[in-house]
Amino acid sequence: MTIIQEKNIADKVRSDFPILNQKIHDKPLIYLDNAATSQKPEAVLKALQQYYEYDNANVHRGAHTLSVRATEGYEAARNKVAKLINAASRQEIIYTRNATEAINIVAYSWGLTNLKAGDEIILTVMEHHSNLVPWRIIAERTGAIIKYVGLTETETFDLEQYKTLLSERTKLVAVVHISNTLGCINPVEEIVTLAHQVGAKVLIDACQSVPHFPINVQQIDCDWLVASGHKMCAPTGIGFLYGKKEILDAMPPFFGGGEMIADVYLDHFTSNELPHKFEAGTPAIGEAIALGAAVDYLMGLGMDNIHAYEEELTAYLFKKLADVPKLRIYGPKPTTEGKGRAALASFNVENIHASDLSTLLDHEGIAIRSGHHCTQPLHRLLEASGSARASLYFYNTREDIDRFIVALQDTIDFFGSMMD
Structure with missing residues (x-):
């Protein structure tokens, strides 16, 4: 019952997921590839x-x-x-x-x-x-x-x-x-x-x-x-x-x-x-x-509670992404409360290939997706060879999003300096 009453589900459940407690390239893992596959709690x-x-x-x-x-x-x-x-x-x-x-x-x-x-x-x-x-x-x-x-x-x-x-x-x-x-x-x-x-x-x-x-x-x-x-x-x-x-x-x-x-x-x-x-x-x-x-x-967590928390994460993610220049996000914009779309963002950055972006973010311990996400016809319609995708689940936090945004901006700045 404690979990259900908590507004921030992630703070209560992260310890249930042993895989999240590790470092990638000496950086704490931030897992943002949940639309591809989710992590598994100890109970499972x-x-x-x-x-x-x-x-x-x-x-x-x-x-x-x-x-x-x-x-x-x-x-x-x-x-x-x-x-x-x-x-x-x-x-x-x-x-x-x-x-x-x-x-x-x-x-x-x-x-x-x-x-x-x-x-x-x-x-x-x-x-x-x-x-x-x-x-x-x-x-x-x-x-x-x-x-x-x-x-x-x-x-x-x-x-x-x-x-x-x-x-x-x-x-x-x-x-x-x-x-x-x-x-x-x-x-x-x-x-x-x-x-x-x-x-x-x-x-x-x-x-x-x-x-x-x-x-x-x-x-x-x-x-x-x-x-x-x-x-x-x-x-x-x-x-x-x-x-x-x-x-x-x-x-x-x-x-x-x-x-x-x-x-x-x-x-x-x-x-x-x-x-x-x-x-x-x-x-x-x-x-x-x-x-x-x-x-x-x-x-046990409650599907309504999971959904409500993910809406909050969605609102926060899109608010932060709005401050990143040269970003093209696909799909509808959520409301300010995070309603109207799922807790994921597929995007491209001007003049940066999605796979390059994903590779450099991995060196910061941040796991996102890159590619066509098994939707090649859609990407052709969008005139994109592929896209990067950050997708959230109930064990993600605002801190995860903050680290992702900082690393994303640093990566964009790095590529910008290479072109100068």
Whole structure:
């Protein structure tokens, strides 16, 4: 309860993250690459270690004590994920390796079964490659047509254009909830409502939203939602697919093998019930259990509290960035209270390559991202080969931002002196 009542969550939780207590190039680590992957608290690390030290066995397949404990932990974590996003049933949560695999399951299982030549898929120009490439493959195989929602003048989702793209030919809308480059928060509830009015299904890429604020899939009314554990304090190699039960029931299995079957004969097989129908083979058991521990940790802090604190960090970050000259920040501006966008800033500095900027900041112990952030089409639209990105999480502080800004300005000054 102490944590929840604290305004500055970071002061209370930083000691939970051992990786943050180190030096890089003899400088204290400032980790600002959270949109790529988050750090892991001790509770998650211990859950993973506990499984491998004491409970290591396969799930659902043994009557011995270790298997029973492994199965209980694995399925308990599924219940926690369902609660986190307010799924109507635990059967609606499918474990995957990551959000990419989750999207591919929908693409190959539902897409190949339901799409045909002339059907239309609506994506956006800001999509992560993981929510773009699978649909390009499916479109090529089925003859479906892909249309793209562009950006407004403030570099947000163009809702008015979206309305014009919808028609009775629209069968699927696949959209990111929060752009990992622009930081804009897309109006998913309205997007879903409008799509359903023309009979289309909707998939939400929630990798950048599930870790940062409350998600209610029943309120959003999306047909599928995907997320990756490693962005929400869990290990790599685990994520999940949420889908409405009636839709998942109608989808054929994608992977074949053990666990996803009920009965197997030489000439046919029958599928297992949900959620196991889509979980072929031995799963990432320890990682799933650790995902459950990560959900416990986040919900213990309170998703509303995490969101409120990150809004404060966002306001502070953009206030400081406003004082840095020759800076081009992509995406909408937040309000003075930090509302209206995610706690990240993708930017370029005039005459300085983003990778050079990132490299020099690393020598100051500051970890940021550089590159196209798996959004090459968006960067082409923005006429940028790539960008630098600083992204925050609840364990970051104003002091982290201050050090970043000082190092950024020093780096800009250094390059300026080289050009003189």
